Amino acid sequence: MKPVLGLALILAVAAGAAAAAPPQPDYHPSMGDLMTMAVQPRHTKLAYAGQARNWAYAAYEADELRHAFDRIAKTIPVYRDNDIAGAAQQNMKAPLDAIDAAIKARNPAAFSLAYGKVTKGCNACHQNLSHREIVIRSPTSGAYPDQDFAPHPAK
């Protein structure tokens, strides 16, 4: 192939690719972004699910919360020299296992106890990673007025 023809071909292919898949914005969420969008709302909603004895939804939200930490560890594997997968495992695994067990048993008292452990795990990680100023607690008033947390029978 002649060089000029080769170049024309490359340009044509590149133009085609650009038209087919416009480049995505290069957004890199920070740890604070991920906590705010993937972790905090799920921690809040998990409390409402337990208060409403909505075990199906509580199971869904506990699973979302657990996997949010997996995804965060993939997105930010190291935060200020700390291994995030290890820190999440250390602070969240046992509490989330306890939440799962309480949900399976449909046991409100066990759920409250386990929820307290989850919240303790949040704060332990914040303290270990030099963020004592970020203090999590059980939600004391309602948020998400557009979501019904009452159980709904499966169809």
Ligand code: HEC
């Ligand atoms: C693996 C460690 C770890 C765990 C576990 C963890 N966090 Fe965080 N969280 C962090 C770090 C680190 C920051 C500070 C990020 C930064 O640099 O802004 C943070 C920040 C936050 C913030 C501050 C965001 C803001 O703008 O106010 C909130 C809220 C938060 N976490 C909620 C939670 C909740 C709720 C849990 C438990 C369900 C939790 N976190 C568990 C590490 C963790």
